[in-house]
Amino acid sequence: MSDNFKPKIVAFYCSNCASSAASVAESMNKALPDNVKIVQVPCTGRIEILHLLKPFEEGADGVYVAGCQEDSCQYVTGITKAAKRVAYVKKTLEQLDIEPERINIYNLSAGKGQAFVDVALEMNDIVRKLGPVLSE
C-alpha cells in the first residue's frame, strides 16, 4: 500500500476525560493528527452499535472509543458497556469481511494525559498498516 495513505478515523471521546486529558496533552505540547476526527459524548455508555457502524458506511477506515478507566468512570458502568458494544461491532465487521482491528476501545485517565494523543497515533498506525477498507 502506498506510504502516503492517510486514513480517515472517527474517535468517540467521553467529554469528561477528553477535557482533562486534553489539558495535559496541551501542556506537553502534544497535538492530535488532523485525520483523527473527534465526536464527543457525555459518556461512552451513550454510544450505540449503529453509531459505531455509521462512520464505516460514510467511508471511515477506522473508529475508536476513548473513555475513562474501568474503575473510574464517572458514570460507573459507561465504559464497560461501551467495551461490550465495541466487541460486538468487531464481530459484525468480521462478518462483513472487514478487519476487526479497525475498531478499538481505549481507557484514558486525567493523569495519563499524553494517552489522549498517543491512542490517536497508535490507531493511526494500525489503520495505516491495514490500508483503506476494501469495499466491493
Place this chain on the structure above:
Amino acid sequence: MGQDKPKGSVMVVGGGIAGIQAALSLAGAGYGVHLIERTPSLGGMIPNLHRIYPLCACCKLDPRISACEQDPNINVMLDSTVLDISGDTGNFSVTVKTANDEKTVNTGAIILAAGIEPFDPTKYDTYSYGSHPNVLTSVEYEQIQRPLGPEKGILRRPSDGHTPKKIAWLQCVGSRDINQCDAPYCSSVCCMSALKEAVNTKEFDEDIETTIFYMDMRTHGKGFEDYLNEAVSRDVQLVRSRVHTIDPVPGGNDLEIVYAGEDEQLQKETFDMVVLSVGLRPSGEAIELARKIGVHINGNQFVDKEPFKPVSTNIPGIFVCGGLSGPFDIGESMTQAAASVSEVAAILGPESFSPPPGYPKPAKSAAKSPKVLLAYHFCPGMAPGLSADLEKQAKEIPGVSATIRVDGDILSSITDKIKETDANRLVFASCTPAVHKNLIEEALKLAGLNPYLYETVDLRAIDPGTAEVQLRDRIRMGVARVALITPPPLRQIPVVKRALVVGGGIAGLETAVAISREGYPVTLVEKEKGLGGHGRHVKSTWQGYDVQKYLKGLISSVKKEKNIKVMTEATVKENKGFAGKFVSIVKQKGKEKSISHGVSILAPGGNPIEPREYLYGKTKNVYLWSELSEKLLKDPKSIEDANAGVFIQCVGSREPDMPHCSNFCCSFTVRTAVDLKIKNPDMSIYVLYREMRTYGERENLYKEARDKGVIFIRYDLENKPVVESLDNEGRLKVTVYDPILERPVGLKADFVSLQSAIVGNSNQELADIFRVNLDRNGFFAESPEKMKPVDASSEGVYLAGIGLYPKDTGDSITQAKAAAARALEILSQDKVQVGGMVAEVNPEKCAVCCTCVRTCPFSVPYIDHETGAAYIDPGLCQGCGICVAECPAKAIVMGTCSDEMLIEAPAVLFA
C-alpha cells in the same frame, strides 16, 4: 434567626479580586454594596499579571468586573478613597473622596480589601534596578509576557529588542530581609509566581534558559509541588543562593551575577535579563486609614487578625480580607472574601438597593429555524498562529449566521451579540470550554434562550501544521450538532432548607455554626464518639494561640445550638440528588436514617501517615508529630526537660509516592521549637529539613527560632538522616549529612519528632458517595470552573479543611466560613432549576421492559404506575445517556446528545 440584627448595606474598600468577590457574594445575599476603588478601574493586581498559577484563570476576572458594574445592588465608585470612618455596626458613616467631591455614605458594615502593592526595589542599590533596562520586577516582566499587554506577548529584552537567551530570577527581593527593607516576613506568592513566569517563558520559547536563584523553594499550597516538579522537568534551573549583586557587563547589555553555590564556592554567570521577584506590601494608604480609625496593625504592617477570627479586625463591624491582612495569593484572598461575607451576615441583616435582576422569559426558540452564533475566545497560552486561523475559519463555516470574538467580559458580549443578531443557538470555542460552561449558560439565560442550546469546541491539542483542517472539522461539528439540539424542558424545584456537614472537626463545626446562625438547620455527621477531630491534639496555632480553649468553646456552642443536630458514631452511606435537594442515608450505630438537605459540606479532615522509617513504632521516644503535640498537652514536663531533641521534616511528603507538601509541618516545628526553647533555653534542638516552608508571616517565627539557637540542617532525599537507638533508656542518635560542613554529623537526642505527610481521612469514600472528584494527590478537587476555591466539582457540594489540602487551624476556619457563605447562597433561594442535559422517557413508546431501571448506574428510572411507563427524574439523572443507548424501544431521548447528532457526525466530518 437573628431577628434583632440591624439591617443595612455594606461598604467594600478596594476593588481587587478580594473586594470584587466580596461585593458579588454580598449582592447575591441581598445586600446593597458600595464598592470603593482608588484607581479608575476594578481588578487590582490581577490585570497586571500574565496567567495565574497553578491554573490559568485570567478569563474569570473580567466577567466578575462587569457583573459588579451591572448589578443594580453594587454601587461602584471609581477614583475614590475613604477619608474617615465613624459610628458602629449597622450605623457607620464614611467620608468618601471621589474624583470631584467629597461625600458621606452611611452603611451597616465595612470590609477592608485594599490589597497589596509590589515592593519597589530601587533602594537595593546593588541590583541596578532603575538604572539598567534589563533588570525588571516580576510585575514588569509579567506585563511583557501578557499577549494583550504593551509588547503583545512577544518576549524581547528592553535594552535592544533581542529575544533573550538566558533569564535569571532573584527571589525574596524585599522579603525575608530586615537589613535593607524592614520586611522579615516571606511574601508567600513569589516562589510560585517565579516558577510560573519561568514555565511560561519556556512555553514561549523552549530554548530560553531560565534560572531561579532562591533560598527556600516555597511551594506549600494545593498543587504547587506538582507545579514545581513540572517546572523542573521542563528544565527550569533552580540554584539555592541569595544573590547580592547584579553587575552590568561593561560594553554591552548583559548582566553578570556572582553567587555562592551550595559548596560556598563563588561562581559567575551572565544573563540577558534579570527578574526581581519583589515582595508584597499592604496598600499604604489603606493602612494609614486603618490606623486612623483605630484598627490594629501588626508588626509586619498588615491589618492584625486572630487565627480564630480570620477575617475580623479589632473593631466590630469592620472586617478585612485579601492582601491587606497578609501576603496571600488569589485563592486565599477569595476564600477570605467569602468568609467575610459570612461574618457580615452574622451581625447585619441585608438591605438591598433594588430587587435582584431576573431573567427574561425564554422565547420559543425551538419553533424558529436554527440561527447559530459562533463565539470564540483566545486564551493567553494558545499558539499565536491559531488565533489567525480561527478568525479565518470562523468566517467560512456554513451555517453560522454571526461570529464574535470575545475577550474580557465573555458574559455580556455573548448576551448582547445574541440579542443583536437574534441568534437562537450558540457555538463556543475556547482552549478549555469546561471552564466557561456556567458563563455560557448564564449568557443564554440572560438573552432569553434555553440555557442548553449550545455546543462547545475545544481548541487544545491542535497541530499548528494542520490547524486549518482541525479547526474547520471541530467547528463544523459544533455547528452541525447545535442545530440538532432539542431544547430540554426545565423545572423549578423547592430548595430543602437544611445543610449536611460531614466531619465534626474544627472546619465542620465552624461551618455548622455559620450556617445555623442564619436560621437554617444543620445535620452534622461525625464518625467518632467525640467532636473536635484532629484539633483535640493541637496545642497552639503557629501564632501561639491556645487551640484547646478555643475548641472547647466551639464545641459547647455547637451543642447549645438547637438548629444543629449532631450525629456522632455516624457515617454517610449514600447520597442522591442535586444542589437544592439531596437525600443522604446516614448510618448511626447500626441504624440507617434518611436525611433531606439542600447542600452538602465535606470536612472530613486528615491525619499524618505512620512512617515505616526512622525507627518509628520500633523504639520509644520517636514520635509522630501529632503524638508529640499530644504529649505536650498531657505531660509537657517529659518533653520540656529533655537535653536534646531532633525534628525531622518532610517524612513521606515530597517523595515520588506522595509528591505533595504537607504545608504546615514546618510551621508546627518552628512553633514547637520556639516554645521549648522558652521553657528550657538549654535544650539543644535540631531541625533536619529539606526546605523550610515557613511561608508568609510564619517566617518571623523561623527567624525567632534561629535567634533562640535552634539549629537547622538541610538534608537531601539521597542522603536521608538515620535514627539509631543507643540504649534501652530510649536515648537516640541521629546522623545527618551536613552540606555546609560537608560531612555527616551525629546528634544525640532524647526524642525525635517525625513531621510526616498529611493525607485525607476518607476522601476516596466520600468522593464516591458524593460524586465529586479528587486531585492527583487524593485531596478533593476544586470546581473545574476555577476561582471557586471551596466549591467541589459538583454543584451544591462545598469543601473545608484538610480534606481539600493540608492546612493549619486558622486557614481551616477561614475555609469553613467561606464554605458556609457559599452554602447559604443556595439555602437562601426558594427554588432551583433542574433538567437540561438529561434523559427523558417518551411514555407512548415505553414498553415497560425495565431495561433502563436495570442499567442506570444511579438507579434513577422507575416505573410510574400512573402513566404505565418508565420515569426519569430530571433532578436526579446524571445525563450519561447509558439508558438512552440501551432502551430497546428507543423510548428514551436526550435532546443534547441525540441519535441524530451521532449518526450525522461522520457525514459532517467527511464532507
